[in-house]
Amino acid sequence: MKKLLTLAMILLLTATNIPVVFAKTADAQPPQIDAAAYILIDAQNGDVLCEKNSQALVYPASTTKIMTAILALELGDLDEVMTASQRAIDAIGYNGSNIGIIPGEKIRLENLLQAMLISSANEAANIVAENICESTGEFLELMNRRAKELGAVNTHFTNPSGIHDDMHYSTAADLACISRYAMTLPKFREIVSTRSFTMPATNKHSKWPELKNTNRLLLNNTSELYEINGIKTGFTGPAGNCLISSARNEDGMELIAVVMGVKNENAAENVRKYSQELLDYGFTNFERVELIQKGRVYRNIKVEDAADIYGLDLVAEDSLVRVLPRDVSQRDLQEVSHINGEIHAPVNKGDRIGYVEFLKDGVSIGRVDLIAARDIEYKPAPVSLVELTQNPQTVIESITENLYFKIAVCCAALAVFVTIARQFVKALSRRSRSRRYY
Known part of the structure; x- marks a missing residue:
């Protein structure tokens, strides 16, 4: 009878198209992802929850702009007005992402960072690089040096925007390391969690259209497990579709997923799907534990x-x-x-x-x-006659170093001083009385 009831329930669920949810087992495995490489880490400590080919070299595309933004925030002034050069505009690259900044246009650094991180504007990254340093080459040297300081030892940048170059490469693990640090910077965190923005008027634009975040996972997240709070998309032909995403749940656990090199059919949609699957896996199977x-x-x-x-x-x-x-x-x-x-x-x-x-x-x-947890005073063990005769100097030193002995000596000295003073005062008093009789 029970078998018949179970079969009837399965048929009913199938007929009504209600999904059957099975409890996750203890050996729940990471999702199968058709990407060149991926990694999922804990943002607080960098612990790796799962990965595939995370040390393999990949092209970072526009995720490069995370490193560019780090240097801009560390070395620049958000209120500084920067001027776009013709060189910065020309270096956008073939079909490079841009928002139409014009040579000679003057824009605050904060707005350039918004254009670079939210709309992935290549020219904004170029303008930042040549204004933070005396040359783009100098800025690139700083990018590579700072990346290694952050632990990204298998990374090499040849431009600040991420346009393709065979010598411009990184790894999923390195990008996770860079992203983890970037998300500790309040202004970076604020910008990459912004859904859309409008550039203020400049000397070349009286108005700008609203610019939406290229991170569609941020815009369309429906998960009840976590909230997406960043961070950056990337795409070139050789790199494929790339997405670095950050999410946080109500318990304060924050995870960073890096998915690189998705080149299959519907890759633009799949890179978001794969990122969500990684985050779902992380938040479903892991939790923050206070060990002490x-x-x-x-x-x-x-x-x-x-x-x-x-x-x-x-x-x-x-x-x-x-x-x-x-x-x-x-x-x-x-x-x-x-x-x-x-x-x-x-x-x-x-x-x-x-x-x-x-x-x-x-x-x-x-x-x-x-x-x-507290102070503990020293109290020497009782001294035997044998110890005193065999090691008198050691025993004496041990006694004289004792706090109680020092207090006793001070009290004795004070008592002697008081006694002498009283005798002295009495002597003066007797002498004074004796003089009165003469």
């Missing part, structure tokens, strides 16, 4: 030569949060504490006594220092 909380008592340890018998609480100096699989059985975590040998008094509150390290699959994913 700042200020939490981790353990109590014995302190040698302590003035009391209560031991010392070690507390976490900081919190440690990592993105881990929701399925606890898939985490494979180890927690290892390291204490700095035998601890002797005195101990000051805040002293670093050791650290606790967390490992996933045998690889360290973070460590937090353990610090003393």
Whole structure:
């Protein structure tokens, strides 16, 4: 009877076109994506959740503009007015993306960044480069140097906009690294999350049309799991369709997906579809986990030569949060504490006594220092007659370094001083009285 009811329910769902949703299993796999390379990372710590060919060289196309924007924000003044040169306009490239800036046009850096990141305007990137530095060549040197400083060691830029050049390349992993840093810059974050904007009037344009963000995933996201908050599209013939996207959920978990080199039929739509599938996978199967909380008592340890018998609480100096699989059985975590040998008094509150390290699959994913929760005074052990006769100097030094001994000496000295002073005052008083009788 139960089998018949189950079969009837399946037939009913099929006939009414209601999708059958199965619970995700513990071994849920990343989506199958027809792209040259991809990577999905945790934006906070850079932990890789899944990837394919992420170290393979790819052409970055207009995702290059992320690096251009980083330098502009670090080195430029958003209110600086920059002038478009003929050279900057000519360097747009064949069929290069542009918004129609005219040579001699004067535009604020902030508006150029909006045009570059929201509408992917090649000429805006060129104008920024030749105004931030004395030459575009100098700007490119800074781009390549800064990229390596950020950890993008397999990246080489030959232009600030991303037009094709065989020597202009990167990797999905490098672009994720660059994007992760860019999203820590408030102005960058604000611009790439903007759905549309209108350039203000200039000396060459009395008005501009509304310019919409080229990131259609940002404009058309319907997910209930997360909100898209950036960041950049890219396309050239050799590069294919590329998309770097960032999303954040209500728990504060932010992921960055990089999909490069989509060249199949309907590639422009598929690159968005693949990015969404990656983000869906990440937010469905992973969560932020606080491995240790700042200020939490981790353990109590014995302190040698302590003035009391209560031991010392070690507390976490900081919190440690990592993105881990929701399925606890898939985490494979180890927690290892390291204490700095035998601890002797005195101990000051805040002293670093050791650290606790967390490992996933045998690889360290973070460590937090353990610090003393309170002061502990020194109290020497009683001295035996044998110790005194064998090592008198050591014993004397041990006693004289004791805080209580120092206090006792000070009190004794003060008592002697007071006694002498009182005797002196009495002597003066007697002498004064004796003189009165003569």
